[in-house]
Amino acid sequence: MLDLMTADPAGELASAAPATKEELLARVAQGDQSAFGELYDQISPRVLGLVRRLLIDHAQSEEVTQEIFLEIWQSAARYEPTRGGASTWILTMAHRRAVDRIRSSQAGRDRDTKIGIRDLAVAYDHVAETVEVRIEHERVEKAMTRLTQLQRQAVSLAYYGGFSHSEVADMLHIPLGTVKTRLRDGLIRLRDELGVAS
Amino acid sequence: MSRGGHIDVEQNPADLAGAYALHALDEHDTATFEAHLAESARARIEAAELNDTAVALGLAVAPVQPSAALRANLMAMLTSTPQLAPLPAPSAADPARTDAAATVPGAAPVASPRATGAVPTTATTPSAGAAPADSAAPADSAAPADSAAPADSAAPADSAAPAAAAPISTTPTDPGAIRPAADIRSGDASVTHRSSSATERAQARWFKRPAQFLVAAAAAGALFVGGSLFGQALNDNQFASQQASGLAQINSADDSQRAATTTADGQEATLVWSNKLGISAVLVDNLPVLPSDQDYQLWYINGDGAAPAGTFDSSGDGTAWRVLDGTMHAGDQVGVTVEPTGGSDQPTTTPIVAFQS
Numbered sequence: 001m002l003d004l005m006t007a008d009p010a011g012e013l014a015s016a017a018p019a020t021k022e023e024l025l026a027r028v029a030q031g032d033q034s035a036f037g038e039l040y041d042q043i044s045p046r047v048l049g050l051v052r053r054l055l056i057d058h059a060q061s062e063e064v065t066q067e068i069f070l071e072i073w074q075s076a077a078r079y080e081p082t083r084g085g086a087s088t089w090i091l092t093m094a095h096r097r098a099v100d101r102i103r104s105s106q107a108g109r110d111r112d113t114k115i116g117i118r119d120l121a122v123a124y125d126h127v128a129e130t131v132e133v134r135i136e137h138e139r140v141e142k143a144m145t146r147l148t149q150l151q152r153q154a155v156s157l158a159y160y161g162g163f164s165h166s167e168v169a170d171m172l173h174i175p176l177g178t179v180k181t182r183l184r185d186g187l188i189r190l191r192d193e194l195g196v197a198s
Numbered sequence: 199m200s201r202g203g204h205i206d207v208e209q210n211p212a213d214l215a216g217a218y219a220l221h222a223l224d225e226h227d228t229a230t231f232e233a234h235l236a237e238s239a240r241a242r243i244e245a246a247e248l249n250d251t252a253v254a255l256g257l258a259v260a261p262v263q264p265s266a267a268l269r270a271n272l273m274a275m276l277t278s279t280p281q282l283a284p285l286p287a288p289s290a291a292d293p294a295r296t297d298a299a300a301t302v303p304g305a306a307p308v309a310s311p312r313a314t315g316a317v318p319t320t321a322t323t324p325s326a327g328a329a330p331a332d333s334a335a336p337a338d339s340a341a342p343a344d345s346a347a348p349a350d351s352a353a354p355a356d357s358a359a360p361a362a363a364a365p366i367s368t369t370p371t372d373p374g375a376i377r378p379a380a381d382i383r384s385g386d387a388s389v390t391h392r393s394s395s396a397t398e399r400a401q402a403r404w405f406k407r408p409a410q411f412l413v414a415a416a417a418a419g420a421l422f423v424g425g426s427l428f429g430q431a432l433n434d435n436q437f438a439s440q441q442a443s444g445l446a447q448i449n450s451a452d453d454s455q456r457a458a459t460t461t462a463d464g465q466e467a468t469l470v471w472s473n474k475l476g477i478s479a480v481l482v483d484n485l486p487v488l489p490s491d492q493d494y495q496l497w498y499i500n501g502d503g504a505a506p507a508g509t510f511d512s513s514g515d516g517t518a519w520r521v522l523d524g525t526m527h528a529g530d531q532v533g534v535t536v537e538p539t540g541g542s543d544q545p546t547t548t549p550i551v552a553f554q555s
Contacts, residue, residue, distance in 0.1 A: 180217055
């Protein structure tokens with residue numbers, strides 16, 4: 001059982017043509033490891049970028065990214081294309097995992113005290129590395145300007161900061177109900193500005 | 199007190215939609231909102247749209263290239279990481295079932311031979327802790343997801359089904375045939391299809407975070423990869439490491455097989471085994487906690503009767519699992535009963551679950 005395979009299995013299994021993430025996920029669901037590698041190459045910088053945005057610490061962010069990709073491998077069969085694109089599915093999972101890590105670890109709490117609100121103010125100071133990202137970045141940035149400052153603050157703290165709604169309420173010294181309203185109204189405004197509709 | 203907006207707002211689950219999409223709710227509010235989602239198609243549409251909106255925020259973040267080591271680690275883990283079957287679709291169910299009938303676990307390694315040679319090394323040295331991610335991964339990945347999962351494990355374990363009713367769905371029928379690994383998964387899928395309760399649960403969970411779909415698999419996959427155990431019965435480090443090593447060996451064996459079913463109370467249960475190695479392990483999701491005077495006990499059952507194969511307990515959520523003591527012989531059944539603490543010489547209760555290897 002420990003004999004190594006000598007042939008390169010990827011060559012006979014993977015098609016040479018570039019595949020969409022959705023196609024790759026479908027192949028991953030069938031146990032196709034080369035498709036997994038391809039999918040990883042396509043989207044792992046997005047995943048790590050987002051996770052590190054929340055966790056700050058690079059090593060921890062790589063750990064969480066690893067968990068996320070194992071989850072992708074395990075649950076690829078549960079991805080339903082009719083419910084949205086592969087990137088949506090993966091980034092939702094990534095954000096969820098990053099938030100879980102923050103909530104579950106002392107590191108998360110230490111992080112809170114270190115970065116505070118100050119760091120979140122520079123949410124959009126990152127230099128986008130690709131045209132695609134820059135376009136998306138500008139689109140989102142523009143949409144964000146359409147929110148009230150209070151909505152923007154609450155949405156940023158929750159999404160980029162990974163703070164819970166009650167933490168956001170504490171930080172902004174506003175009632176929880178107000179935070180809920182701001183988060184919902186803010187996201188609805190963003191949705192309309194970004195033209196997201198199902 | 200004023201009957202102004204905010205008070206009403208706090209009582210309206212619909213107003214949690216934004217925080218939900220941003221993963222900013224605690225477990226209680228998440229449950230509240232998901233109950234609301236289950237009842238309202240409109241709320242589901244809004245939730246999907248706001249989720250897409252949140253993803254747009256994520257796509258605006260500058261990408262960061264992961265280290266090469268991360269990719270190498272992941273690729274090495276794939277073979278020993280089980281994959282979930284697709285959620286059953288009505289049209290797909292019958293072909294999958296047909297497939298399963300023809301599937302031959304004995305001939306087709308679940309651990310696909312496409313694996314790289316590095317995998318066995320990774321899988322069988324769980325205590326090496328080579329990747330920093332490993333030690334933290336299992337606990338983190340399992341605990342938060344579990345705690346928010348629906349409390350569907352409320353029924354006590356002792357309301358057991360008759361042993362004869364225990365689903366035995368993956369009996370090998372044609373030891374000569376060779377099937378690709380993908381068909382093994384189809385076989386698992388059909389087992390899932392047989393359990394309407396599992397199916398309904400799975401479908402009801404759509405709006406939960408994806409993590410919850412795979413608590414069991416994540417646990418099974420991650421714990422031996424990292425060697426950081428959260429097997430709930432395992433306190434002793436040496437015992438724990440033997441257990442982890444055993445599970446890793448089973449999963450990396452070239453004749454590794456698995457059978458999935460549900461317990462009498464509907465918890466998802468998996469048997470993994472290797473005939474070549476003569477060992478097996480049982481994994482059960484959300485197995486109910488037993489009173490302190492009871493243990494779960496494992497049995498190898500064959501023509502000679504039932505042989506005790508170790509005891510374990512469960513914390514009630516997450517995946518309880520144990521590698522069985524003793525040697526497994528091809529064709530043995532594996533059963534789980536509830537016994538007095540410390541176990542019995544022979545089963546004294548009806549199995550809560552039984553597998554045909």
